[in-house]
Amino acid sequence: MNETSLLVSLPLIAALVAAAWPRAATITGVIATLGNAGLAVVLAIRIGQGGAEAEALGGWAAPLGIGFAADGLAALMLVMTALVGLGVSVQVAGAPLPDAGRTGQRTAFWPLWLATLGAMNALFLSADLFNLYVTFEILGLAAVGLTALSGTRTALRAAFDYLSAGLAGSLLLLLGVALAYATAGRVDLAVVPELAGSHEGRVALGLIFAGLAVKAALFPLHFWMPAAHSSAAPEASALLSALVVKAAIYVALRLSIEGGAAVELLRLVLAVAGAGAMLWGAWHALRADRLKLLVAHSTVAQVGLIALAIGLTTGARDGTIWRAAALLMLSHALAKAAMFLAVGRITEELGHDRISGLNREELRPGAAEFAFAIAAISLIGLPPTAGFVGKWLLLDGLIDRGAWPWVALVLLGTVLSAAYLARVVSRCLRGGPHVAPGARRPAWRAGDAAALGLATAALALGLASALPLTLLDATLT
Amino acid sequence: MTTLPSVLGTGLIAAGVGFLAVAAIGFWRLPDLLSRLHVLTKADTAGLSLVALGAACLTGTPASILPLGLCVLLTAISGATVGHLVARSVTPRGGRS
Amino acid sequence: MTELLPLAILMTSLGIAPVILALPDGWSRLRTALNLTAAGMKLALVAWLSWAVAGGAEFGLSLEIAPGLALALKADALSVLFLALSSVLWLLTTIYAVGYLEGGTDRSRFFGFFSLCVASTVGIAMAANLFTFVVFFELLTLATWPLVVHRGSAEAHRAGRIYLVYTLGGGLALTLGAVWLYALAGEVPFLPRGVLGDLPQTDPLAVTAIFVLLIAGVGVKAALVPLHGWLPVSMVAPAPVSALLHAVAVVKSGAFGIMRIVYDVYGVETVEALGLALPLAALAGVTILYGSIRALRQDDLKTRLAYSTVSQVSYITLGVALVSPVAAVGGLAHLIHQGIMKITLFLAAGNFAEARGVKTVSAMDGMGRLMPGATLAFTVGAFGMIGVPPLAGFVSKWYLGAGGLDAGQPAVIALLAGSSLLNAAYFLPILHRAWFRDPPEGAVPKRRIGWMLALPPAVTAALVVAAGLLANAPFSPLGWTRFIVSLEYL
């Protein structure tokens, strides 16, 4: 059995086990996540050495059956998912024994997360439009479950909005795929360039992108996201923000690469929407009063940046910008997961997540706040983080193209992200008159380790950017 | 086309459809819920039975008669049960038997 | 083994930073031991390195992190200059800071970031290409921010915010310029006499714009005039931080960056050919005068010193911008000289504040009698700043003046004269109050000054004297800068 099959099936099997035997949920989840990480890494190494791999499921070749395409980009995303998942799993598994109200949540988390994992893996490997749609269905539903995990009224409300928006997105996606089938008679990914040859095919692509925009919470279709990501349980938010949103972005990137010049107009729209998201998200993050809301809005902004990068890809397989986009996705995933986990820990320790109250706390800043700061550095794109390398490559590509207005926008986005994240980080540096000399430091928890680990990974990834970037070279040709 | 089963079948079907049409009109015209329940339990069931019978005449194979018969049976029993239950649930002294 | 020397030097502070950050606040002995060991080790390694570099050895390390982007370290003569400054002053400032913060809060955080700050400085010193430089330059911003807001007061946070706005803005400009240059030129290693090839001929406009961006980027840290606003505000930080910001890490990195950009990216001839040298020199001149004039008006001791820094650091820029080997010697030497002089002043000022609560010029009355040692160190530093021989400041001013003439800019002499006059005008009243006024009635010490606080300013003051007196000795800063300049202008 090769890694791709195991990657897509093991998480699902584990999800079933965890759902059927709640008592074994945690151990199953941890083992599955670990195994998944191992598989992803092995696959990535193999792809990095041997180049992209394609597989026809059931032996039925592409137009008839469904293909898996495990190229560098997919491998990168798989590893990203595995790493983030590992961090979040450590957080959940290592959380202190819950009070009665949270027991169910904890056990319910694992099957949902494992289903998410399986769906993400399937999505990254899939080379078929309809299959992508199906994976989105699992993903969307599991994400709604994760959103509702905390069980609060706002979380349920947000989950419902998320569900509605997700379904609308799915519907658009489905319409697009159907139209693509109606136009081209097939739904494998290779059909994308062909679609651009006819009006109908172009409309199909437009619908698919619209659906993806909803799923990726791209401005102005992001309305569901801040509420969902800010009211969910922290570990769920981490997964949602770091991974689930990436799925749609990944598909957009994949289509942009596959489609080449054919999706020119859509990419422009993506870029414009990305810019809008960057500004809108940043503005709201600047005004947010609650920590989680700020982080959620920051996701809007960051996704905007990535969308902008994807929108500006030249489509050529050797372009710099799409590499930058992939790297930005990776770094955002790690950093944002770390950030949400850290926020979870901060909230847990302080009992609230009001930003204005952070610096009036008697509690000394602890590891979680440090992790937040490191994650913030990565999100802003300061060296030596992967975010920095990604932005560097992005700017490099943009300058190469002479796209100065976009350069200015990227810089503006950077400034804004620095501004709103500094609001929190500066308060994490509380001390002096605000903290009594005898104030305690929060105790160490597994959550701290997870947040810190992910944040450090985002930091260290900057130094090891060569690994993902060389991996990206192994794309399908 | 003009064999007996086909004529019979068509006639039965026409009658059944007629029942259905009457049922629909009645359903619209009758004044209250309990009256309207009659439509469901009687006219409709009769209409469907006739239609099914007619269809069975037209096709005539046992493979199609079995499902048509089951259809009639299920519809009839459904209509009756639902009609009864609904009626009981809206009558003031119903509810607990 | 020796080729790893740059890495080892970097790691002495970079490696220790997370360890210290993770230590509980109460474990001060272990922390101090770690700190001092690391600082001592770095000093030893740097000494070894400079010996090797003086002997003609070359060090280079590279880690490719993306196609065309490599984190690369090297140790050339210019690096060693800055390295030596930072390692010596790190040791002293650490000792000082240990004493200064005794019994304070958040010390692990402080020393962790302190180490990180020095690590960034070391990285800046040894960066072998523009990318690496940018990386460490930004890292420095991040490492110093927590130090600026260390006190945690509202004012400190405000200062931190301003600091961040300026430095991140500068970082952005720098990054943009760097990316642009990479986009145009491929890779941008630091090599004497520039690496741009015929780019300035083919695309002078872009090259000029990049230059402006890069200089604006590093100029924020070097506190060139419209970009200097963060510096005086940052004075709310504890004294060792101010010392570090002004003497070693931040402003020097900016100045060092200007050097690298002018010498090793563009090459002096290119800068001159593009017509950029004169505006840069003019900017430096304006900064020199502006900083001094602003310093005159400050009553807060550290703020006055901060404005003085604004002025003094631009001497380095001036030395670089005047296209002349003699001026370059002056500028480079001033990098070191200003460092040791300014750190002396800040450490002494910190002692005044710690021991007597004296933070303003107007409260300096009688300090000479109350705290003769610290006041003496302060005096040496102040005279050095004014350029009184035989102290260090005189040597660099001398070469700058000569360099100005060499470059055909006699106005530099007037500039130096005016600046010295202003220096005297804002330093001498302090000395006057300290030595010749009577201390206020009933002044009581706030706290005893232990050896950890007293020793560092004394040592740096001695260094100020030695750097001036022994300027001609082989391993003096001046001697070393002559060596560097001979490489650039040969």
Add this chain to the structure above:
Amino acid sequence: MIAVPLWLVPALPLALVALSLIPGARPVVRALVPVAPLPALLAALADPVPAPVRLDWLLLGTEFAVTGMARVFLAFTALLWALSAWQAIRLLAADAGRDRFITCFLLAMTGNLGLLLAQDIAAFYTFFAAMSLASWGLVLHAGGPAQMLAGRVYISFAVAGEIALFAGLSLGAFATGEVQLAAMASLEVPALATVLMSVGFLVKLGAVPLHLWLPLAHAAAPAPASAVLSGAMLKAGLFGLMTVLPLGSVAAPESAAALAAMALTGLILAPALGLLQADPKAVLAYSSVGQMSLMALGLAAALAAPEAWPAIGPALVLLAAHHAFAKAALFLGVPAVWASSGPLLRSAVIVGLAVPALALAGLPGTTGWVAKDALKTALGEASFGWHVWLGAALFVSSLGTSLLMLRAGALLIRIEARPGTPRDVGLPWLAMTGLVVAGLWVVPVGSVAPLTASLQDLAPLAAAALLAGLFVAGTRAVGLRLAPMPPGEILALLQRAPTSAPVLALPAPPRRGHALVPRRREPRLPRPERGALAILTVAAALALAMAVTAPEPPPQSQATAPAG
């Protein structure tokens, strides 16, 4: 004589400075201060002169040597410092700030002695600056309001002078490519450099109008400090000028005229202003201004007539040595007056003070007469445009000096004794007075031509006595009283009322808001209904946009469409 290594000359006082940093060693230092100039004296008097010393590692490469006139300067300077130090440690024995004073004193001494030996620019400038800046401490010592003013004025002028000197030296060094001080007098030095250097020295020399600091400082400093300020340090300015001006080589009429104008103004202005002073030390200080102007006049003449320099040079050295001793004796005499409580003792002291006073006034037979006559003779050899005025100028100078001496004497008689003053402060004064009489034969000025006194030489003195008598009589008759002029001349007008405001500190600039984050209000999250509309609209717009734009042919890579 014992051959001392030249580096010891500045090193000994410096070593004492270093020693004084150790609190326990301070009594020893205090005792040793008068000995500190001893190496200098020995070096000056040694025959042959000590060998030059090169210290390449020091500064930019330093060389010490005793050359030419420097020997004379070194000799009288060393003597002056020694005797002043002696008086200082006695006079200030009970003063709280004595150690500070002594440190400054030693530093200034180092500078003053060192600059006479330094052969290279850097060292020369270093010592010059050390002398100037350390003297600030001497001026400020007593810490009263007068000292504050004097200190501020002094340091302003000193720093300005230093900077001018620095600029001039660096210009000169660059132009000649030499770092030797001697090279500064060469013709390659640009005029601007020479002017700047001269300005630096003229400040020190106290040439009008750069003299403003001088009366204030001399009056404010303790007497021994005034003695060295006036006697030794002003001469450093003269020494500097004699070193850097291209004397004897080329005629510079314009410069000469300018210098002469300054000198003449000084000659007239100094007595005029000095007579109005109420403080004897201020009067003496003005007299210094006058005397130094005379020397400047000599320089001006030498500039105008290079051929006369070989004669003028020694005469100026002579004059300098004479003035050094005499003025120092007068200043050192002031504490002696303070110490003289009884009328008898007071009379004796006043009589003793008359010796240097008369010497200054040029009474025939005194050193002053010798020196002035030498200058007059030397000037007589020169011939240029305005040399006819020189005689008159000399006369005015002598007349003014005489008047000032009378005024000083009159003031000294009246000053009150200060009971706490130790008696033995008179001893150094007496020694100095002895030097006034015999000094020119002690210091190696070379042969002094035997002169014959003429009646004419008494003329200024007589005229002065006459004028003074007339003035006193006149004022008595009319009942006028002389209102003493405030010190500081025009600077007095600029004085601020004493405030408690910090020195040079204006109010801090107003704080500006750096608000980065706008007013925050919890933002309303968008409603899902609106979201639905947004989704629809975006989808419709995208679809429409895609539909109306022209389809593109699929790229070449997709040529292998499956056969359908």
Add this chain to the structure above:
Amino acid sequence: MIAFDLALAAGILLCAVSALTRRDRTASVAAFMVLGLLVALSWVRLAAPDVALAEAAIGAGLTGALFLRAARRLGPLRPAAGRTLAVPAALVASGLGGGLAWVFASASPPAIYAPLVAASLPESGVSNPVTAVLLNFRAWDTLLEIAVLVVALLVANLLGSRRLVPVSLGEMTLPFARIVAPISILLAGHLLWQGSSAPGGAFQAGAVLAGGLLALVLAGLAPTGTLVVRGALIAGLSGLAVFLIAALGSEALTGSLLGYPNRAEKVWIVAIEAALTLSIAATLCLLFTGFEKRKTS
């Protein structure tokens, strides 16, 4: 038949509008149920009996029950907040819908897929092309669809809907249940087996089976208790489990994920479908009956 189709289309639109605009939840649900009926009819008219069957099973029958359950849980409808947006939304939606209809109509699909399916049908092991696509050519899609169902079950489980405590419907229900339940089992088996050659299959069979089970539940004939719920849950999960195991097992045998061994395709397909039928039925039932009672914080 044009008149028929037009009437059908009008009816569908009317139902859809009613479902959306009625303020009474029951009315909406009822309209939705009728919509399902009409849509099934339209699938019939579009010559897609497979889809019609699925629509009939899921759309018309069970969703009505599930919606009614949800409606009861939610209580009365509150006044709509976004009414002002309704008009523009309707306009845009109809514009989009009309445009898309036009685009769909103007698309002329090249015959690629159907010929491929036809060509490969003999190798697929079944003769119904729909089943061949669903469980062989694109079985991976189907597996993931089952996963969707499982996730839905998990989410419902998470949200902890109250156990349904039905009102006793009295003895009159018993004969109904006793007749309907066996018939539905038979029907399910029939549909399942028929799937390999004619319209039918696991989805439809599962839905029918669920309908029969629900009849039992509503009649009070079904066993209750935590253990039963647990068992039902595991049954609901087992379909995916079997599918996954089959997928991996087939890979072990043939080296290709979901590549069934040669000539044994039909066995594999029917076995998987059988498991799916049970699991779908259990899932649908559970969705209606609910899980153990859980407090929401």
Add this chain to the structure above:
Amino acid sequence: MLDFLAFVALLATLAALPRLVVGPSAADRIIAAQLAGTGTVATLILLGAATGTSALHDVALVFAALAAVSGLAFVALRSPRR
């Protein structure tokens, strides 16, 4: 002929709609839905007979089998216990 009858059966099915919309009671609406279900079954049978597709009988059978479930659910869920 059968086509026409199917059309009439469809119309009879659709005739339940007004009652569904108007109500007035919830029970009316459910009964209407039930009625429409029967009508649909009839329509399906007729369509099957018209086209000769026996598959439609399965569809009709499924409808018939599940027709009562929602009605039962309605009644069972109708009276709240609280």
